[in-house]
Amino acid sequence: MRGQGYKENDDIYTLVEKIKEGDREAFMTVTQLYQKKVYMLAYSYFQNTEDAMDIVQETFLRLYQKVNLFKRGKNFQNWLLQIAKNLCIDHYRKNYKRNKEWGWKEDIDEAHLIDYKELDCHRSKDLKLIASLCIKKLPDRQRMVFLMKHYNNLHYREIAQIMNIALGTVKSLHFKAAQNLRVLMSPYLEGGKNEGM
């Protein structure tokens, strides 16, 4: 499927120009190239497949709608992930923030009250739950930087471009996210000490 009708060395700018002309094959090639990166960002943000797939679909729709705004010389991947990041935030605000829902049945506070003593950080399943609950509790920008760094393996410079913030701000947000996670996860990692952020 990948590269149907296209040479391997067709650079992204050529593909973008073809998409601007309404070329379906070029669009599919670009989708093939970047779908996993977009999915990883969306999945790490929402922690569920349905929302992640919605974001992937919407991201490529938005790419098609706004492709004329993309200028040669820009980093296409960062531009696309910027679209995805904005859609994640919008989707979250639209579907979760108002309804106070977050996809998971368990809220972190409920986890504290109900079963944190029973959670075993050495059990992989529990550790995943702890990690996702704690990441969920991070402020928006810290969470986004942390997710991009750890699950999308992006460099600080790329994160800065995607989030449209300074490099120093990215470093600072990552540091604060890690510090806050340490505090949030400490009750589970240190045998039930409930320290709070």
Place this chain on the structure above:
Amino acid sequence: MRGCKKFKKQMVAFLSGELPEDNQEQFITHIEKCIQCRNELVQLRNVMNRADILNEDVDEAMASVDWDALPAQIADFVFKKEPSLQRKASAGDIFKVIFQAKFRPVYAGVLLGLLLGSVITFMVLRVPHIKEMRGREFFASGDFLDRVDLEMARRDTLDYLDKSQYLLLDFVQSPPERLSEYWQKDFASSQAKDLLSKKKYMNHQLEKFQMAKAKKICDQIEFLFYELTQISEELSVEELEKIRNFIENRRILLKIKLVKRELEESEV
């Protein structure tokens, strides 16, 4: 320990492999010496390692997607939802074609031409205005022209009255038997005719400037001259005497004198 705060801020970057090489040696040296920072670094590494466990989740989720089929599904969705992009693009293309870089010198030239044209037009339209301004050295207002007309009418009337006075005076002072001979001389009759024609021209001026007294006396003089130009040899002495009496009775010469003085005093 000194500098702990600075190195604590670098811990996350160090663990993520984002600490610049220049700072790494200094950072490692500090961590080796500072137990507190070393412990904190270990804790942070544990937290980040445990958070990384979610990567397994991401990997599982990634494995559950059919990546080969997804582009076609997305393309179907997108092209079904946005079939009009081609049209939008063509509209954008027209704009691009119009404003493409190679035409910029042309547009610059057109713009420059318009600018120059505007300046030249402005200058051309401005020239008559300058001429008009210069011409204002000879400008005379309507009021001034009225005053000039009035003065000319006054002078014409004075001249008319002057000449009439002399003619009538000659007529009055001539002996009755020579009156007929006097008016038949070319000089007197032609002068009277001239004055009659001049009166026709003056009528308009006298009416225009409402010189009622002057007009009245001028009308009487006109009547007299009209009569006198009709004099012929057959005219009897009595008839001539009658005319002279008319002049004397009506005190025409005195009236002429008074009107003249009045006109002379009312010099504009």
